[in-house]
Amino acid sequence: MRYRHPEPEQIRVDGVLSALGHPVRLAAVRVLDEGGVHNCGSVLNVLGITAKSTMTHHWRVLREGGVIFQEPSGRENLLRLRRSDLDARYPGLLDAILSGAATDDATG
Amino acid sequence: MRYRHPEPEQIRVDGVLSALGHPVRLAAVRVLDEGGVHNCGSVLNVLGITAKSTMTHHWRVLREGGVIFQEPSGRENLLRLRRSDLDARYPGLLDAILSGAATDDATG
Numbered sequence: 001m002r003y004r005h006p007e008p009e010q011i012r013v014d015g016v017l018s019a020l021g022h023p024v025r026l027a028a029v030r031v032l033d034e035g036g037v038h039n040c041g042s043v044l045n046v047l048g049i050t051a052k053s054t055m056t057h058h059w060r061v062l063r064e065g066g067v068i069f070q071e072p073s074g075r076e077n078l079l080r081l082r083r084s085d086l087d088a089r090y091p092g093l094l095d096a097i098l099s100g101a102a103t104d105d106a107t108g
Numbered sequence: 109m110r111y112r113h114p115e116p117e118q119i120r121v122d123g124v125l126s127a128l129g130h131p132v133r134l135a136a137v138r139v140l141d142e143g144g145v146h147n148c149g150s151v152l153n154v155l156g157i158t159a160k161s162t163m164t165h166h167w168r169v170l171r172e173g174g175v176i177f178q179e180p181s182g183r184e185n186l187l188r189l190r191r192s193d194l195d196a197r198y199p200g201l202l203d204a205i206l207s208g209a210a211t212d213d214a215t216g
Contacts, residue, residue: 014212016208017205018130026125090211093201096200099198099200104122
């Protein structure tokens with residue numbers, strides 16, 4: 001099975017914002033922003049999340065919003081941030097969001 | 109009755125994103141971004157929305173997310189975008205979001 005992803009021109013900013021407007025999804029994207037391909041399990045480990053089923057929903061929201069690529073690989077899923085697509089369509093948006101999350105961390 | 113608003117340092121980026129991650133709320137904020145104080149009715153007119161009760165919910169989400177100030181005035185509510193608070197805490201975020209909405213308009 002392959003997952004469906006929106007084409008770059010099908011991405012909508014309200015979909016990106018609602019996808020990232022959740023603390024768990026925002027935290028997951030911050031992990032993915034370190035670059036490269038991650039598998040679900042490794043992201044959950046970093047986040048300290050054990051409820052894989054809940055995360056399945058979050059990955060879907062991020063994928064359908066155009067924020068991540070998700071591809072099955074054996075019994076795992078590989079995840080990658082769509083940074084170039086997002087930066088091309090919405091210049092500065094992802095950086096401002098990730099900087100904002102860091103600001104929130106710093107101010108408790 | 110006065111509404112409660114988060115202090116600038118209580119604003120969280122995921123709250124801002126989820127508040128703006130809805131097409132009606134994003135459209136309302138684009139109207140408010142024209143500047144100054146608006147009343148609910150005038151924003152609804154611009155958006156072509158007649159269901160005032162639904163909008164009450166949307167104003168609350170925007171207010172609690174720290175995106176707008178909402179103050180009662182007689183039988184109306186006055187609304188104002190918290191642009192300076194948002195720009196100070198999350199530089200570039202609101203501009204990137206509003207530019208993104210314009211990009212979406214332009215690409216259908």
